[in-house]
Amino acid sequence: GENVEQHPSTLSVQEGDSAVIKCTYSDSASNYFPWYKQELGKGPQLIIDIRSNVGEKKDQRIAVTLNKTAKHFSLHITETQPEDSAVYFCAAMVIGYSTLTFGKGTMLLVSP
Amino acid sequence: EADIYQTPRYLVIGTGKKITLECSQTMGHDKMYWYQQDPGMELHLIHYSYGVNSTEKGDLSSESTVSRIRTEHFPLTLESARPSHTSQYLCASTGLATGEQYFGPGTRLTVT
Numbered sequence: 001g002e003n004v005e006q007h008p009s010t011l012s013v014q015e016g017d018s019a020v021i022k023c024t025y026s027d028s029a030s031n032y033f034p035w036y037k038q039e040l041g042k043g044p045q046l047i048i049d050i051r052s053n054v055g056e057k058k059d060q061r062i063a064v065t066l067n068k069t070a071k072h073f074s075l076h077i078t079e080t081q082p083e084d085s086a087v088y089f090c091a092a093m094v095i096g097y098s099t100l101t102f103g104k105g106t107m108l109l110v111s112p
Numbered sequence: 113e114a115d116i117y118q119t120p121r122y123l124v125i126g127t128g129k130k131i132t133l134e135c136s137q138t139m140g141h142d143k144m145y146w147y148q149q150d151p152g153m154e155l156h157l158i159h160y161s162y163g164v165n166s167t168e169k170g171d172l173s174s175e176s177t178v179s180r181i182r183t184e185h186f187p188l189t190l191e192s193a194r195p196s197h198t199s200q201y202l203c204a205s206t207g208l209a210t211g212e213q214y215f216g217p218g219t220r221l222t223v224t
Contacts, residue, residue: 034211087153
């Protein structure tokens with residue numbers, strides 16, 4: 001089955017800095033890679049996703065890149081703000097054939 | 113915003129009691145899931161369903177049971193709660209075609 005590794009487990013940055021979270025996956029058949037943000041006391045929220053037919057996707061301050069050859073994908077947050085502080089999860093799956101396999105999460109702390 | 117609901121949001125209950133955690137979604141999604149999340153952040157899949165009358169066990173063994181009698185409803189039941197069941201329980205759903213998975217707000221269960 002799929003195995004997703006996520007690094008780092010914690011990340012502390014200053015407001016305005018960029019933050020990068022990296023994930024690797026094992027199943028070359030995986031074709032869907034979402035990222036979730038979980039704030040304290042809430043359920044994970046889908047913030048961006050990428051499918052295997054594209055290499056990069058942006059949405060305002062967040063972007064995701066995918067390297068299918070190396071089987072890794074990354075979340076990039078620019079101009080971080082204190083409200084970006086949360087736990088972030090990456091995940092991978094084969095659409096229509098498997099359930100999502102999640103990474104273990106990254107706690108991002110943005111200091112003012 | 114995803115239309116997926118969980119009740120209760122918080123539950124404190126004594127050992128040996130039977131409990132049912134409710135989950136419902138109004139998006140017409142075929143696939144629904146239950147995850148258990150401990151303070152260590154990691155999400156563990158305990159049950160999933162691909163449609164009415166379909167239920168499967170997830171990666172993490174759980175003493176809970178689920179049922180799927182209606183598309184929009186996926187309740188989780190513990191016949192006899194124990195302190196080891198204390199955790200956050202998250203419900204999620206996915207549309208068959210897109211793979212996008214949405215989470216509910218979670219139920220924080222404490223068994224005393």
